[in-house]
Amino acid sequence: MTELLTVKNVFITYGSFRALNDASFSVGQDEFVAIVGPNGAGKTTLVNAVTGLLTPASGEVRFRGRSIAGAGPVELSRRGMARTFQLVQVFPTLTVRETLSIAIASRRSSLSGVLRRVCADKAIRGECAFIAGLFGLTSRLETHAAALSQGDKKLLDIASAFSLKPELILLDEPTSGVSTSDKHTLMNVLLEAAQTAGIRSIVLVEHDMELVSRYSKRIIAMQEGQAIADMPTPAFFVDSSLVTAVAGRQPVIATGAAAHALNH
Ligand SMILES: Nc1ncnc2c1ncn2[C@@H]1O[C@H](COP(=O)(O)OP(=O)(O)OP(=O)(O)O)[C@@H](O)[C@H]1O
Numbered sequence: 502m503t504e505l506l507t508v509k510n511v512f513i514t515y516g517s518f519r520a521l522n523d524a525s526f527s528v529g530q531d532e533f534v535a536i537v538g539p540n541g542a543g544k545t546t547l548v549n550a551v552t553g554l555l556t557p558a559s560g561e562v563r564f565r566g567r568s569i570a571g572a573g574p575v576e577l578s579r580r581g582m583a584r585t586f587q588l589v590q591v592f593p594t595l596t597v598r599e600t601l602s603i604a605i606a607s608r609r610s611s612l613s614g615v616l617r618r619v620c621a622d623k624a625i626r627g628e629c630a631f632i633a634g635l636f637g638l639t640s641r642l643e644t645h646a647a648a649l650s651q652g653d654k655k656l657l658d659i660a661s662a663f664s665l666k667p668e669l670i671l672l673d674e675p676t677s678g679v680s681t682s683d684k685h686t687l688m689n690v691l692l693e694a695a696q697t698a699g700i701r702s703i704v705l706v707e708h709d710m711e712l713v714s715r716y717s718k719r720i721i722a723m724q725e726g727q728a729i730a731d732m733p734t735p736a737f738f739v740d741s742s743l744v745t746a747v748a749g750r751q752p753v754i755a756t757g758a759a760a761h762a763l764n765h
């Protein structure tokens with residue numbers, strides 16, 4: 502399997518606090534990996550380190566064999582890596598079309614003209630319609646982001662990352678703030694969109710163990726800034742002490758999840 506992402510002995514400190522304490526793992530092409538762990542385990546810090554928003558005190562992050570040191574999010578998206586945010590960061594005064602068009606234009610290095618011209622660009626309009634369609638946002642294209650439901654804001658954030666056409670996408674709690682009944686809908690929309698858009702390598706940070714058991718093939722468990730386990734999803738769910746350490750309790754779904762995972 503071709504290795505896409507390599508995290509090697511990474512330390513991130515806030516003052517004297519080690520948010521990442523010797524974190525190491527790798528993600529290969531075509532993998533769907535879930536990163537799980539209790540609040541404060543360092544999951545978002547890890548995604549920030551991997552996407553160049555934080556610089557490790559020591560250690561190394563490589564994407565397709567090349568160090569990401571010094572490369573910002575724009576450069577990394579050009580190399581094939583994109584992410585979404587735990588706290589959705591939409592531009593409240595832009596419409597869905599404008600938000601997606603900006604992301605597409607930034608990838609195409611054509612964000613020089615006025616926004617209206619970008620939105621009117623035929624190629625961008627076409628891609629915009631395609632991506633909005635993937636995420637069920639077609640009827641919202643002229644809606645201001647601030648007026649979207651929380652679920653649609655999440656979808657817009659994910660759609661923006663998709664419009665960068667990444668090889669690897671990192672999703673930091675895409676279902677947080679979304680009601681339990683809508684979580685599966687969101688995940689299904691997301692996975693179907695990934696398949697249609699040809700995005701085959703996914704890292705999902707997620708608290709919901711049922712979603713993790715259903716969708717991921719491999720689990721990396723974080724605790725106190727370290728990857729304490731890295732194993733196939735079925736093996737994780739049969740290790741009850743590990744599940745308890747990560748979820749804070751034995752989730753009610755654990756047995757069913759393990760059975761489900763073992764059937765895959
Ligand atoms: N800017 C910061 N300054 C100081 N400490 C921080 C900062 N950002 C995060 N931390 C601390 O680093 C630790 C890891 O935070 P992080 O956000 O990575 O956790 P997480 O695993 O994503 O948690 P959650 O599941 O709640 O999203 C936490 O103890 C957090 O309080």
Ligand SMILES: [Mg+2]
Pocket residue numbers: 544545546587
């Ligand atoms: Mg987080």
